[in-house]
Amino acid sequence: MKLFHSPRIEPFLAKIDNRRLREIQxxxxxxxxxxxKYADVEHWLKINLPRVQELKLDRSPLKQILDLGCGAGFFLFLAKQFGHQCLGLDVGDFLLSNELIELFGLERVTGRIRAFQPLPDFGRKFDLITAFSAAFNRSEDESKRYFPEEVRDFFLKRGARVDGERVSFRS
Ligand SMILES: C[S@@+](CC[C@H](N)C(=O)[O-])C[C@H]1O[C@@H](n2cnc3c(N)ncnc32)[C@H](O)[C@@H]1O
Structure with missing residues (x-):
């Protein structure tokens, strides 16, 4: 059995202005x-490191990445440490997220994603577009589905692979 070495989070934490982080916390x-809850930066970086690894961003050629609903930017902060060009999109309504985006030195466009409305013109193309825990159409019903049936069907018709809450498209 092959055992994968899981990188430690400490080298990434060391890149953050600790004094400023403590003050925010x-x-x-x-x-x-x-x-x-996002003030617990160490915890959320640990949650996001497997996302980076699963997408092979720790060992892939440099990519242009857009993260929809980027929140505080944990995923993008880690991706940036591996050299990728990162841009986030989020509403900008949450002060803590705004503060962490700034602390992490991330580029973010503020705006609200709306059904059937095109995204803003970012002036560049992306190799990878992600959206974690964004659930813009999450079903609030008792059925525990991650999104309504019609959204799932729409993804499938567009050639997506749907695995639980995970939806992926290949170019
Ligand atoms: C649960 S948080 C997840 C944040 C981040 N993706 C993560 O995994 O840490 C959901 C994020 O989606 C953003 N969001 C929700 N609806 C949105 C919309 N319509 N347009 C843009 N961002 C939205 C929220 O502001 C919030 O930052």
Whole structure:
């Protein structure tokens, strides 16, 4: 059996301005803010590192990446450490996410993705477009489906591979 070495998160944490991060974390400690959980940067980087590895971004040629609903930018921050050109798109309504995007030195366009509306013109093409835990059409019903049937069918008709909440398109 081949065992994969899982990179440690510490070298990535070391790239972050620790004093500024601690100051942000102090302000959000005990906060009931919807996304205050994202102040635990170490935890969310650990969640996002497997995403980077699964997409082979730790060993692939450099890519232009767009992350829809990028939130605080954990995924893009890690992808950037491997040399990729990264751009996020999010609403910009959440102060903590805005602060972390800035802390991570990420480029982000603010805007709301709306059904049947084209995305903004980013002025560049992308090799990879991601959207993690964004669930823009998530079904709130009891059925525990990740999205409504018609959205699933739409993905499938467009040639997507659907695996639980995971939807992937190959170019
Ligand atoms: C659960 S968070 C996930 C954040 C990030 N992708 C991650 O995995 O850490 C969902 C994100 O989607 C963004 N979002 C939700 N609806 C959106 C929309 N219509 N347009 C752009 N961003 C949206 C939210 O602002 C939030 O940052």
């Amino acid at each position: 102090r302000r959000y400690a005990g906060s009931s803010d919807r996304y205050a």
